[in-house]
Amino acid sequence: MWPPRSSRRTRAAAALIAASLVFATGAQAEGPVPYRIAGDGIPESLTGAPGDATRGRALVLARTTTCILCHSGPFPETRFQGDLAPDLTGAGNRWSVSQLRLRLVDASHFNPETIMPSYYRADGLVRVGRNFAGKPILSATEIEDIVAFLATLRD
Amino acid sequence: MSFWRAIALAALCAAAPALLAGEIPPEARRSGYSFMGPDTRAMQDDDTSNPGMLFVLDGEALWTKKAGSADKACADCHGDARSSMKGVAARYPAFDKSLGHPVTLDQRINLCRADHQQATPLPYESRDLLALSAFVAHQSRGFAITAGDDPQLKPFVAQGRDLFMRREGQLNLACTNCHDDNFDKRLAGAPITQAQPTGYPLYRLEWQTLGSLERRLRSCMTGVRAQAYDYGSPELVTLELYLMSRARGLPMETPAVRP
Numbered sequence: 001m002w003p004p005r006s007s008r009r010t011r012a013a014a015a016l017i018a019a020s021l022v023f024a025t026g027a028q029a030e031g032p033v034p035y036r037i038a039g040d041g042i043p044e045s046l047t048g049a050p051g052d053a054t055r056g057r058a059l060v061l062a063r064t065t066t067c068i069l070c071h072s073g074p075f076p077e078t079r080f081q082g083d084l085a086p087d088l089t090g091a092g093n094r095w096s097v098s099q100l101r102l103r104l105v106d107a108s109h110f111n112p113e114t115i116m117p118s119y120y121r122a123d124g125l126v127r128v129g130r131n132f133a134g135k136p137i138l139s140a141t142e143i144e145d146i147v148a149f150l151a152t153l154r155d
Numbered sequence: 156m157s158f159w160r161a162i163a164l165a166a167l168c169a170a171a172p173a174l175l176a177g178e179i180p181p182e183a184r185r186s187g188y189s190f191m192g193p194d195t196r197a198m199q200d201d202d203t204s205n206p207g208m209l210f211v212l213d214g215e216a217l218w219t220k221k222a223g224s225a226d227k228a229c230a231d232c233h234g235d236a237r238s239s240m241k242g243v244a245a246r247y248p249a250f251d252k253s254l255g256h257p258v259t260l261d262q263r264i265n266l267c268r269a270d271h272q273q274a275t276p277l278p279y280e281s282r283d284l285l286a287l288s289a290f291v292a293h294q295s296r297g298f299a300i301t302a303g304d305d306p307q308l309k310p311f312v313a314q315g316r317d318l319f320m321r322r323e324g325q326l327n328l329a330c331t332n333c334h335d336d337n338f339d340k341r342l343a344g345a346p347i348t349q350a351q352p353t354g355y356p357l358y359r360l361e362w363q364t365l366g367s368l369e370r371r372l373r374s375c376m377t378g379v380r381a382q383a384y385d386y387g388s389p390e391l392v393t394l395e396l397y398l399m400s401r402a403r404g405l406p407m408e409t410p411a412v413r414p
Contacts (some may be wrong), residue, residue: 064324069343080344084337115336117326125327127381132325 032120032136035105042105046120046140053143056149059142060088066117066137067146074153085116092153100147104138119143158389159256162314173247179335179349187413190339195360199412207289207358207410210282210365211357214290217283223274229287232271233353236294243298244292245407248396250307257311257396260288261367279386285365289356292409300353300407303400315397318390324381330394333375345414351393351402354411365410368395 037043045051060067061075072081073088095103102109107116119138128134138146188196202208219230233239251266257333258266264287265276277284303312319330333342341347346391355368362370369391373383384390 063343066202081341082343083341084347115328115332117328126321126323128323128325129377129380132380135325137325148360 001034013100013103031122033140035120035129038098040110040133041096042103046101046105049144051141051146051148052147053152056145056147058145059138060149065142065146070116088150088153090155092113092151092154093155095150097147097151100150101143104143104146110150124151126135159254160391162256162310178401184351184402184405185338185355186351186405186408186411188347188354188408188411190346191412191414193254195412195414199354199408202390205264205358205410205412207365210286210289210358211293211410213282214288214293214354215350217287218290222266223272225271225273227272229267231377232267236291240291240294242275242295242298244288244295244409245298246302246304248302248392248399250311251307257308257370258391259387259392259395260291261369262392264288264291279365280370283414285356285367288367289365289410292356292407295407296409297405298407300399300402303396308396308400311393312397312400314395315395315400318394319397319401324376324379326379330375350398351405352398353402353405354408354413356409357411357413359413360366374398374404 033046033154036044037047059065060071060073060136061078063069063080067088068075068078068081070082070085071088072083075081082132105114106118107114108118117137120136120143122134122136188199191199198204198206216235217229218236219228221228221231230236243261247260247263249263250256250259251263261279261284264284264374268274268276277287322329322332330350333347338347338349352368355371358365359371369386372391372394373386376383
């Protein structure tokens, strides 16, 4: 339980809890690997290797990845698409691979108020559910697969 | 320091934020009912097809059933619910003077069980508690919601509002991101409503049973991959209070039906 209107204390408490969890399990959380932002993108692959666009397409369509909850796109096989966010059709024309990678890693870099989650971030979040704490939403490999797929969305 | 005391103190130290700022204006407030398809509406409209009415009937039977070591029924103190419980649920959560904080209708029922019936509390989401609260809330069907009007509730409403506005969970989303900014849009094909708590407890087809407002709030929290608060926690109570005050003027629908 947090004291109201005291975000600094909340954050300190959250850090303490996170630290004690790592200590308790004795294991390193699967935190994100470091990456380098250059201009408005992340030029290098997070894994050092190119992603797999076919796997990326399947990931974007999987509800557990969450993209399709908000976005729609050129996916005739599914009726259940969201409209809280732009249609992904043509995303590969509008954005470079480097920009797409940063968008997935941390969309708030482009728009601080965005509702799009940062898929490769594990800190600065509030009350993350036990099963998800300390982990980014997607792994580096999943991000690269999705980036590879989005880059193919050209009209 | 307890959560409730912290709120009381914060109210003393800081001026309560302007309420209702940036909110859905009264004339634009819409129940979840208006977002539903004709089949689900028809199910709610016709008492003989509304599955929630079975719980209301169960609750009516429990109302007159003696319970606890005091061997008293609700009806022994409150008489005929059709008159004594009229409009009551439209004012809940309400401020409890002796506790010094708001309590939900479910909590009020369990307080009556403890204090006046000397009976054990009914577990959250148990059939009996849902039935009793559905029966009591049904006596307010058609009444305009007025919860939160009591000036003593002001700091608690403000606290609930803070929670509504705060991003949380691995997906880092706040209630307001969906229910103030994106109602009428679709999340994976399902319409997002304004989150007006007009019909609780209500029958959700997805649940295949009646459920409380707290159950709904907990599933939205789990949805953004946040750690959901416990049933009856001060956080859920203040959120519930804020939602009810945000729905001011909308008519109660208990038992509603939702997809």
